[in-house]
Amino acid sequence: MSNWLTIAMPKGRIFEEAADLLREAGYALPPEFDESRKLIIEVEAEKLRFILAKPMDVPTYVEHGVADLGIAGKDVMLEEERDVYELLDLRISGCYLAVAGLPNTKMNEVAPKIATKYPNVAAAYFREQGEQVEIIKLNGSIELAPIIGLADRIVDIVSTGRTLVENGLVEYERIVDITSRLIVNPVSYRIKDEPITQLVDRLSKVVTKAGMM
Numbered sequence: 406m407s408n409w410l411t412i413a414m415p416k417g418r419i420f421e422e423a424a425d426l427l428r429e430a431g432y433a434l435p436p437e438f439d440e441s442r443k444l445i446i447e448v449e450a451e452k453l454r455f456i457l458a459k460p461m462d463v464p465t466y467v468e469h470g471v472a473d474l475g476i477a478g479k480d481v482m483l484e485e486e487r488d489v490y491e492l493l494d495l496r497i498s499g500c501y502l503a504v505a506g507l508p509n510t511k512m513n514e515v516a517p518k519i520a521t522k523y524p525n526v527a528a529a530y531f532r533e534q535g536e537q538v539e540i541i542k543l544n545g546s547i548e549l550a551p552i553i554g555l556a557d558r559i560v561d562i563v564s565t566g567r568t569l570v571e572n573g574l575v576e577y578e579r580i581v582d583i584t585s586r587l588i589v590n591p592v593s594y595r596i597k598d599e600p601i602t603q604l605v606d607r608l609s610k611v612v613t614k615a616g617m618m
Contacts, residue, residue, distance in 0.1 A: 409453065419497065434451075456472055480523060488591065495587055496585075499582070503563045506574060520555055522547060552574075
């Protein structure tokens with residue numbers, strides 16, 4: 406299977422949208438591909454193997470070479486800073502990182518606290534603003550932090566903004582726009598350059614045709 410490509414992908418929205426892109430690019434993924442509960446899926450006809458992983462783990466699998474390629478959100482790339490190459494902006498799963506909190510409130514001037522699942526991104530952002538803050542790392546339900554008094558603000562992904570509204574929060578600052586990217590292991594890029602280049606070319610045509618670039 407040395408001539409196969411292994412692609413790490415997160416489950417959920419990115420997986421579904423990436424699968425659609427691959428089909429549009431001419432890759433024959435079976436119908437049951439989208440509904441499988443397996444963690445490793447092989448598509449023998451296309452010589453493709455997919456590893457389904459947590460979003461934050463995708464760059465790790467690619468960096469360590471257990472996956473040749475990966476599809477990861479730009480938020481994950483900024484947070485993880487892994488030794489991988491970014492080949493293509495797929496322009497799927499669009500959202501953005503933002504600072505949010507309770508309405509009409511100011512940050513505590515003494516040691517303001519920021520809750521987030523993106524500690525590196527959050528720390529860098531507030532450092533650029535000249536603000537010294539305490540970062541509190543959370544893994545889920547970030548919106549709870551300001552409500553229960555754990556933090557003055559949160560830094561989190563915003564898609565529609567509905568979750569913020571439903572929890573009584575407002576957006577204060579927009580940090581960076583996020584889309585999903587195709588990434589590659591540097592060694593794989595040299596060893597398997599032909600199939601990887603072909604995949605990138607086919608996906609690029611789809612993205613361009615859809616007016617996403």
